[in-house]
Amino acid sequence: MSSLSGSASDDDRPLASSPAKNGRRAAVNGNGASHGARESSPMTSDDDDMPLSQATRGRSETATPARSLKRKKAVDSDSSDDDVPLASSPAKSAAVPMPGATGATTVPASAVKGKARGAKSKDHISSDSEDQKPPTTKKGAANGKARQPPKKKMKQESEDDAFWDSEDDMPLPKEKAPPRAKRKVKLEGYAYSSEEEKPVKKKRATAKKASVKKVKEEDAASGSEAPKAKKRTTKAKAKKEESEQPEKKAKGRKKKEETEEPDEVYKWWEKEANESGEKWQTLEHNGVFFPPPYEPLPHHVKMRYNGQDVNLPPESEEVAGFYAKILETDHAKDEVFNQNFFHDWQKVLAKHPPRDGTRITDFRLCDFRPMYEYFEAERAKKKAMSTIEKRELKEEKKKAEEKYATCLLDGRKEKVGNFRVEPPDLFRGRGEHPKKGCLKLRVRPEDITINIAEGATIPEPNMPGKWKAVIHDKTVTWLACWTENVNGNYKYVFLAAGSSLKGQSDMVKFEKARELKNHVDRIRRDYTEHLKNKVMADRQRATAMYFIDRLALRAGNEKGEDEADTVGCCSLRCEHVTLEQPNFIIFDFLGKDSIRYYNRVPVDQQVFKNIRIFKSGKEDQDDLFDRVTTSGLNKHLQNYMKGLTAKVFRTYNASITFQEQLDQGTPEKGTVQEKLAAYNHANRMVAILCNHQRSVPKTHEQSMEKMRDKIRALKYERRRTRQFLFHVDPTGKLKKKKEYAQDESDLDDDWMLEHEERLKAKDIERAEKKFAKENEKAVEEGSKPQPESVLKERIKEIEAEHKHARKERQTGKLFAGRGTKPIEKIEEAVHKLDEKIKIAKLQMVDREAGKEVALGTSKINYLDPRITTAWCKQHDVPIEKLFSKTLLTKFPWAMEVDEDWRF
Template identity: 70%
Template sequence: MPLSQVSRVKSEPMTPVRAIKRKKIQSDTSSSDEETPLASSPAKRTASGAVRMNGALEATTTSNGKRKAPIKRSGSGDKDSEDDAPIAKGKRVANGKAPRKPPKKKVKEDNDYSGGGEGSDDDKPIARKAPSRVKRKLKEESDADDETPSDDDKPLKRAPAKKTPAKRAKKEKNGSEAPLDKKNGKAKSEGSEEPAKKGRKKKEEEDADVFRWWEQQDPDGDGTQKWQTLEHNGVYFPPPYEPLPRHVKMKYNGKPVDLPLETEEVAGFYAALLETDHAKDKTFNKNFFDDWKKVLKKYPPRDSTKITEFNLCDFRPMYEHFEAEKAKKKAMTTAEKKEAKAAKDTLEAPFTHCVLDGRKEKVGNFRVEPPGLFRGRGDHPKKGSLKYRVRPEDITINIGEGVPTPKPNMPGKWKEVIHDNTVTWLATWTENVNGNHKYVFLAAGSSLKGQSDMQKFEKARELKSHVDRIRQDYTADLKNKLMADRQRATAMYFIDRLALRAGNEKGEDEADTVGCCSLRCEHVTLLPPNQLVFDFLGKDSIRYYNQVTVDDQVYKNIKLFKSSKEDDDDLFDRVSTSSLNKHLASYMKGLTAKVFRTYNASITFQQQLDMGTPEKGTVQEKLNAYNHANRMVAILCNHQRAVPKTHEQSMGKMRDKLRGLKYERMKLRHTLFAIDSKYKKKKQYAEDESDLDDDAIAEHEDQLKVKELERVEKKFNKDNEKLAEDGKDPLDDSVLKDKRKEVEEDFKRLKKERGTGKAVLKRERPTEKIEEAIEKLDERIKTFKLQMEDREAGKEVALGTSKINYLDPRITAAWCKTHGVPVEKIFSKTLLTKFPWAMEVDLDWKF
């Protein structure tokens, strides 16, 4: 079913959601025929299954005016729901009741921590079995859609030196044009090697160190053993707590309190957040104070102060001390900062890499997250709770047999040392707030991570051969007389068409977030004749609110499922996530609800790019088309975010920069007018720049003057730092004074030129060069306006999550080669390292 124009219904103010204990999910009573594999349908060009919804294409479309055809598809306004990963047999481990040995298969990972750990998808365990290159077991990933964009969402500013191909095609003897190389879209020719550049040798050395696992015949070995030898130095523990100066103390009821170190440390966690939104949150404050009182009971104040009321606590002195320390750190010289970084790197160096099967591989999250206050996401019931300091006694280490056991960088002994080569984690422990397992894995660019990513996307591509048959079957089952089958078909409809997550059972002390299979009757409202309103808390307690038109039979089914039930009853009371995934596996090995989400995201993205990319557009117009397609996927998968607090400030800076470009253009025009008045009659120079009246010009010149004076002073101080390092005398203050005087004279001249329509450049330039500069500025202004439109359109959508987790990177690599867009403008250095196997795809590759 083709994607249709869609739009997210603007949600009304969110009402509190009751935390109601759900009834136990009944077992699936479907027939045994489900376990019989069905014949797969032949491969066809399929489409995303997203349904038509009321209107949001305009909200995300940028007006570049150069698309080949209007975008006719977009993702649904789906909000994030429960956990994305397939549910393991049995219930999840209750908080604080972890088994003695960590599980070797998939364990649900907590993405909701704050602090020094890496809360990304790289913290997931890799599936145990991995048969062959194409049909390997799919690694489950989850969202990491933080409100603030990660580094993965920032494109590189400069493209790295291109790697010289190992073999070049010979030029044809008849002198005809060389054939096109499908891998890079460039004509093959002999002797076209670029001259060596600075840094080229280092780049080639780095490439030589890359283990090209994707070129192996059987990169996964026997499918169960992940490695043969593994040696590493364990994990890096954060430094011990440093006590505050004796004069810095919190106050209680207006009087300073003498706290022991253990209690002072926890108080400092809250003091550091005093001016944030967390400190204004009632749940956060309550959980913090409850946990802090437990610490106070064990380590009471030395002066016998009884702390019983949160409102009487004054953490301001501690906060001001932390702010002063930040200011000192910010004021450090460049040399001091380099020295501090070098010392930190020296301490962490032994933990950054491991030796896997004789190869040096980078470790991902080797740092143990420090103690602090749990922040969570959304309306998490445990935000503000105390995260304990993790010690060696809490951690299980996984290394190869016969290799030296690493020693912790703090006092203590490991909880356990195991030698399990069927799992890929190096260390694991259980955090105390939610009882979730934490893992240390190899870095995103490692061979094991790369194999897992490729397996995931290959599994989604494999679904293309089966999706038509699956849709045909669940559409037929919408009328099945067996209620369990009818409920399962309706749930599959929502998972396919709305990209909902499957959902999972939740404990009473966990956030009341739900997925498709765990929806309650109160979460879905019927609007005759055929519309449904979904309103619930999804993953990370993000509200999902969507009004969608559905098939008549689906509407009738929901009405039937809700009949004779209370609001807090399960909507799909005869369907569980495990039974649903078991049914999906009967169509295709390894198929789960998660695979549908990855498939629909990637196929939608491919279709949006094919339809929306302007063939003859500029690079920026093509980038806008790419980001538009990504936004459609983000809407489909509900990767929304709150508008960043710095958005308006950022847009203000962009408007200032645009005004600066227009100011430059105006000055160049006026210079031409001063040289020859005939330029005033030329069309391309006659019209004044918009938004540049006398007041705007005066304000801009004042800002330029301030910046120029700051630049002169910074350069003066930097020059003196270099001279001091070389043991030479510093520059005299008169040098700075003369530079300042020059700046003052320049801006006096600019002030005299205001309103005259004429200008003189600081350095003379030929008219041809001035005309050329104006032409370049016109192009820069046009490009920058497109960037501003793109930034504004994406302020409520998190593009990084889909790019990292749901979009096959080969789509991006092939698109960049086809349309001549540098991949560095889309993928950060981190993503280029994460997806090296995707960069060598042919330019005509399609998902």
């Protein structure tokens, strides 16, 4: 069954296409996903009170009508933007026929080779390479000629990396301990910074004792005495083996992983650059992985029309299922989405009508609820699968896709980034895209052109059919290419983000932006001078450069009628710019991904005067810069520096701003958490500059409440520890100390009672799980399982313990028999809790400040990773706190700079 896409896949993101008939320029801001789709990430912690200069309000209330006004032509391959996670180039028309998909979207199940049932395509068609071009027909083309699409810069996958601060406890050695002994340890635990700290130490001591005993027995058996140092090593090893024994019994995976040697890193950045223009000499791969065929629904699951069940053939049922899956989402409430879906579904129904003769002509009479409920039940079943079942399913899928995940590039094994072909589905689009809801047809081998080395074995597709063409173009880095039917964009399969070719592209991009430092003063001097130029074209170009440089606006490009009405600097219309005396300009337009750009900024008096002149005598729908095109602007910039485009300014301004913010805001003697907060603040300033915004996540308030509860829980623990401290202090002087005198705030009696009940419930649940595991182990070993009375006794002890703890908290007096601990240790525990509370508060402020800002886009595409590496080394911050494993793999070339490196 085709995969369920709850949100718009990144493959749906339309890119700026070549000029349509009306000649409207496409903004580099593009068209794309809803506000929240950009960062799903993780890296959304934050910390400043500064209001955002750009509001995230979209234009969902009032869709912009399509306009037939003619626009200037501008063909600019440099206007694409790296933060779009698709590598797509526009074709000549908005919708291109796909020979392999004209029949239907389905294929018979028996016809697919090497399929992985239930496998869902989640990888995106992504690239940021700037040297790609679509297939060209050569003598070696095996399966026909491929039409040559226009040359286009590729785009980079955007991901949201999260801010994290892991405090997970170490796994405990699983061994039996007398229940009463464990409960006693818990009763003595008030003097520790964590409720689990004492049991951990107790268990570790037991494990150590067992390991020592085992080593002594082995020495006695062998009759030899090992050196002292060797004994310590043996003890540590025995302890480690004992603690990992349960996992080793279940599966031997960890041992296998430890013995496997990591792949040797190919340090391409230490090699000499290839000046020939060829990207590779030999290239072998296994093509792309097609999704599994559609599997019809059970006979009892049918959609309804006018209250009656409809017997749909598989081809029509599949398309109906696409809509049923998103029935409870905002897409199903969108009028344009529904109209486009029903229009395309009608075409499928015309070819594959219902078997019972039902005529489906009115969308309002369609009821997809039975199908939706079936899909939800199947999703719940999958979610309820055991860990072992999920692992087996994952391994089965991995095995089916394994050969497609890598390729041989110049004899080196490299990962392929997006080898899965997206399954058919409904196009989501971004923002107010006019084609949202249209049917994306199933891609077949006849639609795909393969690029491979001459003489290499041509891969066989895992479904019936032959490739559209096979070419051998060494000047490009894509492995496969096809045209999607909705927007006519070319889709490419590239190597993974951490590959040598993608790394070279990233490094060239950031080096080019860094080189701009040497020319930027001269460029600014020139365009400032031309702000008063008598030639109107030069004056408009200078004003546009002022906005691109000072406000980090995207350049903009031609836009077709069938694309979302988004604009950039060169495609601004008079309605987008408002003048406010004495020198303020208010920008209000839909930028890339249909995200609203709203900014009220002071400008130079001459710029203010120029905008008034440019707007004079024009209508709201007229171009502000009617004598400037993106291509002309970029051609002018080439006079200053080779390869300089308007987009380079955006990367330069983002990185230089980031470097300056880090230099100014990083506390030299601050904690790691305080330095991380400063880093996120700098990243946030860049995101605001570049208008990288998102809508507030729906779960934001829930996550904030969890963080507040976490802080209150730490305060509760501090209260108990402080209470124990006063109990063991014979002098009573500690009560008068300022740091201990006052009670913790935010802790009322009702909350503490609820918290104590939650703690008790967790302890009982933990005891029940342990009891079940002990009995499972006993059955495996052939022993008799423990009776239920043992569990009841343990639960009774837990309840008694919590009852005593509550009474102690309420009376302020501890029961006799509590263990003692040196006062210094207890004070240290209080201070540790103080530090944890401080860190949690910083994280909470950080999260709140970044709820409307997407930090991941800047970090991936606009911030030179060497800035982060050097900053981490200079301030002793683990880079893993800032770069996920994916980014560490993506930027290996940036990891070797020293702490003195500067952008």
